Amino acid sequence: DIIRETKINAPNIIKMDIEGSEYDVIPTLLALEKPPDQVLIEFHHRYVKNGMKKTMEILHQFSKNGYVIFGVSDSQEEISLVRSDLVTSK
Numbered sequence: 001d002i003i004r005e006t007k008i009n010a011p012n013i014i015k016m017d018i019e020g021s022e023y024d025v026i027p028t029l030l031a032l033e034k035p036p037d038q039v040l041i042e043f044h045h046r047y048v049k050n051g052m053k054k055t056m057e058i059l060h061q062f063s064k065n066g067y068v069i070f071g072v073s074d075s076q077e078e079i080s081l082v083r084s085d086l087v088t089s090k
Contacts, residue, residue, distance in 0.1 A: 015040040020047040023054050030065045038082045039067070045077075 014029065014036045016022050022041055029035060039062070045051025059069070062081050070087075071080035 011036050013038040013040065017042040020044040020051075023048060023058065026058050027061065030061055035065065035083070037086055038080065040078070040080045042078045 016025065016039070018025065022043060026039075026041075029039070043051075043055045043058075045055045048054060059079070066084050067081040068084045068087060069079060070082050072078070
């Protein structure tokens with residue numbers, strides 16, 4: 001909402017640790033005209049019903065929108081994604 005209301009360009013990086021609300025926020029984030037280059041998320045699947053299933057669905061949506069995972073924490077709760085068009089191969 002802040003990005004839309006202020007009409008600013010999307011930030012390059014968004015970091016989310018919003019205690020289970022990520023499942024509501026991410027679809028709106030992916031619908032932005034200019035989505036962020038990187039999204040760093042702490043998933044709280046333990047807080048919501050069917051949380052792991054919702055996490056997998058969200059990760060699938062990121063993939064469909066051109067993101068790839070570039071980092072996963074040992075707990076597998078923190079996941080870092082980047083737009084695939086920004087990844088260069090050597």
